[in-house]
Amino acid sequence: MNEAFVALNWRTVPTLPARSPQAHKGSFGHVFAVGGGPGMGGALALACVAAYRVGAGLVTAVGHPSAIPYLAAYLPEATWRDWPASFADLPDQAVLAVGPGLGQGLAAHDLLREIGTLSCPQVWDADALNILARFGPELLAADALRLFTPHPGEAARLLGVPVAAIQADRVAAICRLQARYGGYWVLKGHHSLLLGGGRWLCPLGNPGMATGGSGDVLTGILAGLLAQDLEADKALSLGVCLHARAGDLAAAQMGEASLLARDILAAVPRVLQELAQNNDGN
Numbered sequence: 001m002n003e004a005f006v007a008l009n010w011r012t013v014p015t016l017p018a019r020s021p022q023a024h025k026g027s028f029g030h031v032f033a034v035g036g037g038p039g040m041g042g043a044l045a046l047a048c049v050a051a052y053r054v055g056a057g058l059v060t061a062v063g064h065p066s067a068i069p070y071l072a073a074y075l076p077e078a079t080w081r082d083w084p085a086s087f088a089d090l091p092d093q094a095v096l097a098v099g100p101g102l103g104q105g106l107a108a109h110d111l112l113r114e115i116g117t118l119s120c121p122q123v124w125d126a127d128a129l130n131i132l133a134r135f136g137p138e139l140l141a142a143d144a145l146r147l148f149t150p151h152p153g154e155a156a157r158l159l160g161v162p163v164a165a166i167q168a169d170r171v172a173a174i175c176r177l178q179a180r181y182g183g184y185w186v187l188k189g190h191h192s193l194l195l196g197g198g199r200w201l202c203p204l205g206n207p208g209m210a211t212g213g214s215g216d217v218l219t220g221i222l223a224g225l226l227a228q229d230l231e232a233d234k235a236l237s238l239g240v241c242l243h244a245r246a247g248d249l250a251a252a253q254m255g256e257a258s259l260l261a262r263d264i265l266a267a268v269p270r271v272l273q274e275l276a277q278n279n280d281g282n
């Protein structure tokens with residue numbers, strides 16, 4: 001169970017392929033971000049911007065009606081759907097990012113019950129994980145590619161143990177999470193652990209990222225990468241490295257105490273450019 005988790009190197013992590021000159025927005029997938037319950041439209045907005053910033057062709061926000069006017073002003077590039085929503089008409093290239101600011105009310109339970117029956121690729125975070133903890137693995141009714149991104153608090157709920165037990169043995173915790181729920185995992189925090197086909201540790205990132213909304217940005221990044229058909233292990237390692245490196249650039253500029261999640265977002269294009277240059281040189 002405790003096989004080594006290899007430290008990721010952001011200079012060599014595989015990045016996005018160059019875009020074909022004939023590409024159109026349909027070439028880069030369609031992220032549906034599901035969240036934005038009352039009072040938490042911001043989490044959904046951050047995830048949507050992140051998905052677009054890493055290159056998703058289209059992003060649709062699925063949020064509580066109260067979140068939509070805010071989102072439309074903040075991100076006019078996104079389309080939106082109100083809750084209650086049905087996912088019966090999802091396009092073939094749909095990828096779901098479920099949880100940012102979703103809340104844990106009955107409407108959220110209904111959404112998750114339907115999403116558990118869908119077979120498109122999915123990223124589960126935040127309240128989607130809290131609801132999964134309540135209902136158990138049976139909620140994941142259909143086979144699908146799923147990336148789960150708990151922080152230690154969510155991991156503790158998913159395993160029914162205290163947060164201190166997660167932090168005391170993070171490797172054992174992430175292995176137990178995968179054994180119980182399947183799929184691909186990130187256990188977030190200082191030196192995030194990644195577990196998919198491979199096992200990695202992310203040595204990047206800083207405590208300035210311990211600020212509301214940082215994790216919502218990661219959710220959007222991962223969904224945006226999956227939408228571009230990156231293989232799951234690559235999306236996982238690139239997404240976590242990209243997010244943490246962007247957090248480090250943002251902290252260098254703003255200072256750790258002042259860092260906001262939106263500063264991480266603002267640094268994402270610079271990191272993508274760095275990565276493209278590194279990959280050219282390799």
Ligand SMILES: NC(=O)C1=CN([C@@H]2O[C@H](COP(=O)(O)OP(=O)(O)OC[C@H]3O[C@@H](n4cnc5c(N)ncnc54)[C@H](O)[C@@H]3O)[C@@H](O)[C@H]2O)[C@@H](O)CC1
Nearest residue numbers: 040041042043100101102103126127151152153189212213
């Ligand atoms: N602007 C917004 O709309 C925001 C909405 N948010 C939403 O708020 C809802 C609640 O999520 P929260 O994560 O705030 O609340 P939670 O209660 O799920 O998690 C917070 C607790 O988890 C534990 N924890 C988290 N990270 C830890 C670490 N690295 N080490 C040790 N313990 C750790 C701690 O016990 C902490 O008090 C989610 O739906 C989330 O998406 C948040 O993302 C913040 C921003």
Ligand SMILES: Nc1ncnc2c1ncn2[C@@H]1O[C@H](COP(=O)(O)OP(=O)(O)O)[C@@H](O)[C@H]1O
Nearest residue numbers: 151188189190205206207209212213214215216
């Ligand atoms: N001390 C730290 N060192 C490195 N990364 C951190 C640290 N604290 C937080 N992060 C990163 O910031 C993000 C926080 O996510 P999360 O706790 O879900 O925030 P939120 O729920 O507010 O969006 C994670 O990607 C986590 O790895």
